[in-house]
Amino acid sequence: MTTFADLGVDQDIVDALAARGIVDAFPIQEQTIPLGLPGQDIIGQAKTGTGKTFGFGIPVVQRLGFDPAPGVKALIVVPTRELAVQVFEDMDMLTANRPTSVVAIYGGKAYEGQIEQLKAGAQIVVGTPGRLIDLAGQRLLDLSNATEVVLDEADKMLDLGFLPDIEKIFQKVPAVRHTQLFSATMPGPIVTLARRFMSNPIHIRANDPDEGLTQANIRHLVYRAHSLDKDEIIARILQAEGRGKTVIFTRTKRAAQKLVDELGDRGFNAAAVHGDMSQESRERSMAAFKAGKRDVLIATDVAARGIDVDDVTHVINHTIPDDEKTYLHRAGRTGRAGKTGIAVTFVDWDDLHKWALINRALEFGQPEPTETYSSSPHLYSDLGIPEGTKGRLVTAPKTQSVKTQRSGRGSDAAASDDAKGRRRRRSRSGGGEGGAAPGDATVQTEEKRAEGGGTHDGGGAEHHDGHPAPARRRRRRRRPTGATGA
Structure with a gap:
């Protein structure tokens, strides 16, 4: 060297x-x-x-x-x-x-x-x-x-x-x-x-004469997958043996954000880079990915040329690129600095014609992508996914059901409700015998403020600025025209 x-x-x-x-x-x-x-x-x-x-x-x-x-x-x-x-x-x-x-x-x-x-x-x-x-x-x-x-x-x-x-x-x-x-x-x-x-x-x-059109150190896998099953397949690929930093490319900004939310819900540490994000947010995502704080980066093609990270092991094309040049630039995010990498591409049924053009231009020799589902045995063997792997990490937070949220409140919440009920009963009681003393009105008002009451909630005779509330004008009922008295 x-x-x-x-x-x-x-x-x-x-x-x-x-x-x-x-x-x-x-x-x-x-x-x-x-x-x-x-x-x-x-x-x-x-x-x-x-x-x-x-x-x-x-x-x-x-x-x-x-x-x-x-x-x-x-x-x-x-x-x-x-x-x-x-x-x-x-x-x-x-x-x-x-x-x-x-x-x-x-x-x-x-x-x-x-x-x-x-x-x-x-x-x-x-x-x-x-x-x-x-x-x-x-x-x-x-x-x-x-x-x-x-x-x-x-x-x-x-x-x-x-x-x-x-x-x-x-x-x-x-x-x-x-x-x-x-x-x-x-x-x-x-x-x-x-x-x-x-x-x-x-x-x-600077190309090796025997290298061909694609890098020899990148393994290319092409699957015909159903759009509703892609997220599950990706989640299982992310649990493959030896999987390091991974870049996932989507066609649209909305799809990128949706996939970030989906993988986050499944327990994966994912970040996004797309056009709807501010430049500061995009830079934070890239910095977190490079530093290893996030090991999955979901991006649109706008970021394809700026992801220069040596230890990216997998590139996943959530949607097939439009041409062979875009494919090469996406796949080139892995296998950098002489290391090996894996590029996985999903082809929708409607995009088979695009794959035919890319396959011909890059001489892959695979005109028909393999039909693949999240349960397909060849998916596990191709990518080294452990048997029995599911699309959700064991440590992923499970969403609490609405029924549990309504019925499962603890004793602290009940005690708080009781205390609020007592305060409401005290505030309704008037002065005089058995009622609250006139001097308690200020305390009641402060309690209401602490509970989030409005500036004038009808509980007192005055606004909070000390001025008396304006007298309400009584609305007279008009008699119907032609009506006579009894």
């Missing part, structure tokens, strides 16, 4: 990587770093999870020098907020032993903190196209000195319709610059973009 020191990387960066247990370089890094360090424009193509971030990040940090002058000198453009956070964390790690400052610029968060970091002189900016153009348009982001430019996950930018925004960004950076473009796939429009904005780029593909 080739180490980063062998590739000519500065010692402080090597030490920063070693502090995280990263010593050996991946194939894409071995090929791109030696070319990127002297300033060669690069088109890097490799499957997701193979270390592309360090492939472009190390040359960026090293080319800026140990202590660059304040101001934006490097720009890294990414398609999604989650990926912006991930790339920011990696770049921040690379600069841990030098004064270079990194800032993440993306939507869903307040402008003020990002603007303050820019004004403080951050040298490396990681951002999404929309927020970058917004701040540049307000003249709060100066890209005129950004001589290092990187486009990460360029094919996803194409899918999201960001190419016009990318062209606007390139108009704001210097004409003479070092440009790197990294992507898992390389469709025609991306190649055209590279020709327009790059100078004699070298196209590097």
Whole structure:
């Protein structure tokens, strides 16, 4: 294996990587770093999870020098907020032993903190196209000195319709610059973009010739499942032997939230990332998943490119993706950093045509998914699920029945009811013989306030502000027209 020191990387960066247990370089890094360090424009193509971030990040940090002058000198453009956070964390790690400052610029968060970091002189900016153009348009982001430019996950930018925004960004950076473009796939429009904005780029593909279209270290299982049985199947898969962190992809935001609630009720520690959540909530969910506080993450495709966690063992497609590229990006959340993983896909009866296209494009050789139910023996044997496993953890909280809630109140509740009854009887008794003393009226009023009574509940002659209640106007009954007296 080739180490980063062998590739000519500065010692402080090597030490920063070693502090995280990263010593050996991946194939894409071995090929791109030696070319990127002297300033060669690069088109890097490799499957997701193979270390592309360090492939472009190390040359960026090293080319800026140990202590660059304040101001934006490097720009890294990414398609999604989650990926912006991930790339920011990696770049921040690379600069841990030098004064270079990194800032993440993306939507869903307040402008003020990002603007303050820019004004403080951050040298490396990681951002999404929309927020970058917004701040540049307000003249709060100066890209005129950004001589290092990187486009990460360029094919996803194409899918999201960001190419016009990318062209606007390139108009704001210097004409003479070092440009790197990294992507898992390389469709025609991306190649055209590279020709327009790059100078004699070298196209590097870090794929093993015998690997095929999918990663060899990921096992793919495809089941034809009934929609009403999917939750039960998933709950049993989550109890498989050796199951670590798991990512479940759904097609819609509503389905993601519904599945989070369902798995939580079954006793699983699940979190969600989808478009209906605030950016802060999404970041908290991602942080809890990475830290191991939650071991199941349910997400829509918006988060597919930003889940960079090495120890994800299972990816489950609750609903089949629309095309083979989306499938590859979902499945690529597992089997990262050379580890093995399992990708399970559920195909509804109505989506068999989608699977036929994906199967043909990726050469799976499985045109007919196996019909599968939560009780199917092959489900247990395929995934190593212990015999007798059910879809609810033993420790899952059981919902208390309404009948139990009504009839099972303890002696404390009964005593409280008795005390309230006595207070109500005392408050009804008037002054005089056998009744409450006039001085008790204030006490009764305070008791009612403590019980949650209104500001004027009719129990006294005055409002709580001390003024007497207004006299009620008596309503006269009108006689019918033409009526005569007795």
